[in-house]
Amino acid sequence: MNKIKMIGLAVVAVFALMATVGAASASAGATLCSTNTSPCTGTQYGSGTKVTGQLAAGFDATLTTSIGNVTCLKSTVGGVLNNVEGHGEITSLTFTECKLGTTSCTVSAVNLPYTATAISTAATLGQGNGDLTISAKAGGGTPGASVVCGSFINCTFSNGDIILKVIGGNPAILHAESVELSRSGGICPSTSKWDATYEVTSPKPLFIEPLP
Numbered sequence: 001m002n003k004i005k006m007i008g009l010a011v012v013a014v015f016a017l018m019a020t021v022g023a024a025s026a027s028a029g030a031t032l033c034s035t036n037t038s039p040c041t042g043t044q045y046g047s048g049t050k051v052t053g054q055l056a057a058g059f060d061a062t063l064t065t066s067i068g069n070v071t072c073l074k075s076t077v078g079g080v081l082n083n084v085e086g087h088g089e090i091t092s093l094t095f096t097e098c099k100l101g102t103t104s105c106t107v108s109a110v111n112l113p114y115t116a117t118a119i120s121t122a123a124t125l126g127q128g129n130g131d132l133t134i135s136a137k138a139g140g141g142t143p144g145a146s147v148v149c150g151s152f153i154n155c156t157f158s159n160g161d162i163i164l165k166v167i168g169g170n171p172a173i174l175h176a177e178s179v180e181l182s183r184s185g186g187i188c189p190s191t192s193k194w195d196a197t198y199e200v201t202s203p204k205p206l207f208i209e210p211l212p
Contacts, residue, residue: 030120030208031085036128036168039212045203046084053077056173056199061095063147063157065189070105070147073097079113085211089137090114095145105149110156111141118166120210128168128207136160144181155188157181164196168207171199 035042054076055061063070078092095107117133136142144158164176176196183192200206 030118030130031211032081032118032203033128033207033209034203034205036205036207036209038126038209040209043203044084045081045206047082049081049203051079051081051088051200052202053174053198053200056197059197061196063192063194065153065192067153067189068100070098070100070107070149070153072105072107088115090116093145098147098149100149100152103150103152105147105153107148108146110144110146110158111136113137113140114143118208120208128209130166130168130208132162132164132166132174134159134162134164142182146185151187153187153189155183155185157183157192157194166208168205170205171201172204172206174198174200 031040032045033040033042034045055074061072061075072095074094074096076092076094077090079088079090081088091113093109093112095109098105098107115135115137117135119131119133121131134143142158142160143162144156146156148154159179159181162176162179164174164179167173167175174196176194178193178195181192181194183189
C-alpha cells in the first residue's frame, strides 16, 4: 500500500471544495459544477448539498516528523454547502487506525468547523481544476489536529494558510505536497510536513469552474 504523508489538514482539504470568496488578480472566484464546462452548464451544487470524502483508494495517510511517521489507515470528512457559489462548512472530521510504529495513536480534529476558498486560476481555466485555500471560520481557531501517540507525541499540528491542488473529475481528487505544519503542545517533533491524496465521494462528478 502506498503511503501518502498527511494529517488532519489533508482531510480538511477535501472540503475546501465547498467554499469560494474573492480571489487575487491572477485568479478568479469559482463554483462547483457536475460538468467540466465554463460557465457551468450542468448542475451547480448549491445550498444544502452535502459533501463527503475519504482517502483515495489504495492510499493510507502519514504525518512525517523528526520523531517518526504517524500513519492512519482511515479518515473521513463531512460538510454542507451554503449557496451555489460554493460557500460551505466542514463540520465533521475523523481519523482511525492510526499508529507511530507499533504504538497506537489518537488523532482528533481541533477548532471545527472550518471554511475554505475554491479558486479557478488562470493556469487551470477550462480544465475543471483549481486551487484550494483552507482557513479558520470567522471567530474560530486555526484548522488542525491533535495527535497523541503514547509517550512519544502529544502535539497539535496546524496551518492557517494551506493551498492545495484539485483535479476535477468523477471523483474529484485533491492533492497537497510538502506542506509545513506549525506545532504546539508538550511533546512535539522539531519538524513536520504532510502530503495528501483524497477523493470526494459525494457529490460526483465535481469540477471547479469560474463564476460567470
